[in-house]
Amino acid sequence: MSIKNFILFLFLTAILWVVTIFGQSNNPTLMSQWIFDAYNKKEQTAKKIKGKKVIVVAGSNALFGIDSKILSSYFKLPVVNDGVNAGIYLPLILEISKRIINKGDIVLAPLEPNMYSYNHKVGVQVIDYLFARKPLFFWDLSFKEQFYILWHIEFERIWKGYNYRGGSPLTAGFYGAFNIDQNGDQINTSLKFKNQGMFKDLERHHKNPEHYGAEFSTEALGWDYLEKFVSWCNKRDVKVIFVPATLMKHPSYFNDPIEKEFYDKKIIDEVKKRGWTFIGKPHNYMYDSSFYFNTNFHLTQKGKIMRTRQLIKDLKSSLKK
């Protein structure tokens, strides 16, 4: 044994590791199934629409919090709610949305606040979805993201990638295409579907507010992805309008100077500085916990209508100017 051999074998082990990861790419996993089903259903809806349409691009705050029918009556255009899960992060969300964006469409982007601070540190859902459903997108990511993903994929995830024998659309549970209407909105979110566990989850979220303001950076990688996405849309005559996401109200978002400034100014200023459109004030989209269903981003049926009306009100007043 020599140090040279040790380093050589360490390097070869790393290569073997990468080969093992790619050996299971494109194999479906249970974790990614509902997201895949939801996007498929939304794609089918979008394909049926001839002519211009409005597409809502975001995570699950849009899935649960946009009433596409009400929004459609305002725009007098069909609306496809492409919001699914913020857990797959900004690069994948933007990339996947491109499959249904056509010339002349309008993109409404109520991106979750942490999307603006996206850096290379992705979570397990991104890694899972990427290798199970969209492995080629790996090569479009930055080297830093690629390295991070290869180094952070769990042994268990690879094992599942090789061993999962499912792949058919889910038909039961809470998340999935079967619980989404033809516009792409989540259904069955009225109070009667809210159980004790959901109340407890909301209480837990309320006790542990987010600190997105502290994480915000104008240098974050997320802005590069947004730049590329907006430029891609502009080339297709697609208008992108950034609007606030909904987030369960918490006093710290109004009292903590860093958090307050983040929602009042920082996101809006940075979007506008780049020559893009931002309509609405994030604080106006924060509601009491009773309007949320099971997380601090998921509105109930009632909350969804209230949020959509707020959005229309802001769009009306802003577009009038």
Added chain:
Amino acid sequence: MLFNTYQFIFIFLIPTVIIYLSIPREFKIKFLILVSTIFYSLWSVEHLLILLSSIIINYFLARKLENSILNQRFLLFAIISLNLLPLIYYKYSLFLTFSESSPILPLAISFFTFQQIAFQFDIYKKKQQVKSFEEYLFFILFFPQLVAGPIVHYKELIPQTKEKNWGEYQKDYFNMGIILFSIGLFKKVVLADNLAPIANYAFANIETISNYDAWLGIFAYTFQIYFDFSGYSDMAIGLALFFGIKLPINFNSPYKARNIIEFWRNWHITLSNFLRDHIYIPLGGNRVTLPKQAINILITMAIGGIWHGSGWTFIIWGILHGLILIISHRFNWFKIPSPIAIFLTFFSVLLLWVIFRADNLSDALSYYTILFNFQAIPINIEFNEILLLSCSIIIFFLPNSLSISQYLKAKPKLHWYHSLFVAILFFIALKTLALAPAQTFVYFNF
């Protein structure tokens, strides 16, 4: 800085080794003192002052002890008491109700206190002479063994620095260092840190866990504490080899012991030796009547227990080990077939870990009640079961680090597959570190 972090491995260790190998021999000890001081100060500068004060005071008192003609015994007693005072204040003030809150325990205080007491004993017994202050600083501060042992004697460490080739790159030392460090890192990061949640869950939910979860929990803790501390010791021994120093072994398959005497000869060997040499033998050891000998064993083991932490659980754990030791001394275990003896010893140790791990005696008793309230075992082999089974195989059927070192030492030439094996272990450990924040070593709390 923990050994099991990227910062330690890539920012601290690798540059330290490179610089160490490239500087002239006369600066090597100075350099190791400097990096060891930096290593400790990254935990706490305030506690570094305590450590350095303790070293300075001990050095000058050792000189005094060496040169004193009268009352040497009294002086030794005074020095030992002086060493124990900070330990008692930081570790036991809450337990002894000196204070209503426990001060933050300086890292390694139990280890550097015992190491210095052992040194003073050696001076008293004329086994050792006080040499230069620089060497004494190095003897205590040398970072691989500073934080959690092995507890080293001066004569085991310093003479190595006088050897002809010391400080040069020695291929055998280096290879063994990489092997032991990689094995240790794997034991800690992949095994111990994955066992910890199973044990933590069981001991945090004593009121609600099932009989099955309680057994899983105590097996997990039994394996966790072994892999955690023996992993640390392997890493420490491996690290020291990078600097041309052989540290004494601390573990030698203790769970394969055929009786509790053998267990203590193979578990935390340097602490067991310290307790034997500096408490049990001075109390009279085996040279007294049987009842006195039994009392000596109980005192020694009670001190060994409380060394691990302040609280009745630790004292009782030590005393119970002492009781089993007394029985073992009176009973010829070698008449029992080996597998049965190993099984009985292992289960005694396992059951006693309950008291050691529980927050208090009441929790320990509740835990025992659940353990022996047998219920049907659910047959579902999941990650936890596979992990425990793998750990059992490693502990009972695979060679330990000492055997691996001896095997490799005996081989005239190491082959490519040795490198491959070590590279895979190291890679898996590094990879596992990416997914979970580095967890401190169990023995850092002691």
